[in-house]
Amino acid sequence: MAPSDVTPGTQPGDQPQPGNQPQLADLPLREELRGQHAYGAPQLTVANQLNTNENPYAPAEVIMTELADKVRHLDPSLNRYPDRDATQLRADLAAYVSRQTGVEVGPGQVWAANGSNEVLQQLLQAFGGPGRRAMGFTPSYSMHPILCAGTQTEFLSVARREDEDFQLDVAAALAEMERARPDIVFVTTPNNPTGNVTPLDDLRQIIQAAAGIVIVDEAYAEFTDFPSACTLLAEFPTKLVVSRTMSKAFDFAGGRLGYFVASPAFVEAVMLVRLPYHLSSLTQTAARVALRHSAETLKTVDILRGERDRVLSELRRLGYRTIQSHANFIFFGRFQDSPAVWQEFLDRQVLIRDVGVPGWLRASVGLPAENDHFIRAAGELRRTVLTEQ
Structure with missing residues (x-):
């Protein structure tokens, strides 16, 4: 064993003891990962948790009853x-996408994985890698560069x-x-954390100009009336x-x-890199149970859209600058010290998200009572935290 393989203060063959564990810096980590930080929103127990963009409504009882029955049969x-x-x-999923987007989609055009992050990771494994480049328009979803780093x-x-x-900025x-x-x-699109939409004509220009593939991330598609990029699939079968x-x-x-939804060739591509049996029974x-009850589940989307617009209106009335959101969150500011304002909200039992954009914070749309609490906190803080607009 080379000297560099021995943790300082130990001998080869020693078992690590509590209190004497190696640090990350002691491990032979890939150089490009040194100094990086794991993705994650703070997981704190707070009365009003508005930081992770989940749907705040619990699944309907009929869904849970059917799910329990299906699991018993498994x-x-x-x-x-x-x-x-x-x-x-x-x-x-193909049937749902066809209904939701108005674009006829077959099962061979759809691939599923453990969250969209695994979908994106598989696409990067297939189309990225050493010597290849990905481009994103920031601020945007912070996992994109992290997934790129993980796939070199x-x-x-x-x-x-x-x-x-x-x-x-399409020209840029x-x-x-x-x-x-x-x-x-x-x-x-809708963009996270800002909430705005990239119109189809802009997407078309980007796809036409692309030397490789374009991944349109539509995690919040159900919260907007803008047409889905799925309407462009037939036009760009080898790129989109x-x-x-x-x-x-x-x-x-x-x-x-x-x-993801794409031409069947993309499904074949990710099958080359996916782990076997990656989706549990x-x-x-x-x-499948959730999709069978999609009409009932998506009723909560209409409620959340109404609450989103109400909170946007209240923040503007209070003097905050907001971005017109087409998602289930709101990007608002402007602040001299975003981390300090984040703490002020937390002190008032409202957990929101500091996404690292100076002067701005993001708040998920919650239940009406949670949104009321958030608006009250914003009202209390407005005179002390807002900068010149």
């Missing part, structure tokens, strides 16, 4: 591996324009794409992938089910 088969390709679930894909950031409510995007020739381009999730609109964040069953 008992004799849980000793066997699940359907490796999730064929029935993908058929159900270089991530290039192109800034959105804060003076135009963080809209994607096209210029950077021409310069850098990225293999993968991420466009999040639309990523979606059941974590946001559905009462299903704990179920961990994400999926329990996950597949739970997701």
Whole structure:
């Protein structure tokens, strides 16, 4: 054993003892991961948790009753591996997407995994990797660069324009794409954390200009009336992938089910890198039950959209600057010291999210009573925390 393989103060063969454990810096970690931090929102027990963009409504009783019954019927088969390709679930997802977007989608165009993060990771494993580049328009979903780092894909950031409510600057995007020739381009719409939408005409220009593939991240698609990027799939069969999730609109964040829609060739591509039996029988069953009751579940989306618009209106009345949101969260400011304002809200039992954009914070839309509490806290703070608009 080389000296560098021995933790200081120990001898080769020693068992680590409590209080004398190696630190991360002691491990032979890949160099590009050194100094990085794991993704994660603070998980605190607070009366009003408005920081992770979940649907705050619990699943309907009829869903839980049916799920319990389905799980009981799974008992004799849980000793066997699940359907490796999730064929029935993908058929159900295709039917749902067809209804929701108005675009006819077949099961062969849909792939499912444990949350949209695993979907994106599989796409990066197949189309990214050493020597390849991905581009995103920031601020946007913070997992995109983290997933790129994990797959050794270089991530290039192109800034959105804060003076135009963080809209994607198409001209700047096209210029950077021409310069850098990225293999993968991420466009999040509605965008997280800002909540605004990239129109289809802008998406079309980006896809046409792309040297590689474009992943349109539609995690919050059900909260907007804008048409889905799925309407562009037939036009760009070798370039476009639309990523979606059941974590946001559905009462299903704990179920961990994400999926993408694309041409069947993309499904074949991720099958080359997916882990075998990656979706458990329990996950597949739970997701299918949730999809069967999608009409009932999505009624809560209408409630949340109304609450979103109410909270936006109240924040504007109080003097805050807000971005017009088409998701289930609100991006608001402007603050001299965002972390300090985040703490002020927490002190008032309101947990929101500091996403690292100076001057701005993000709040999920919660239950009406939670939103009321948030508005009261914002009213108490407005005179001391707002900067010049």
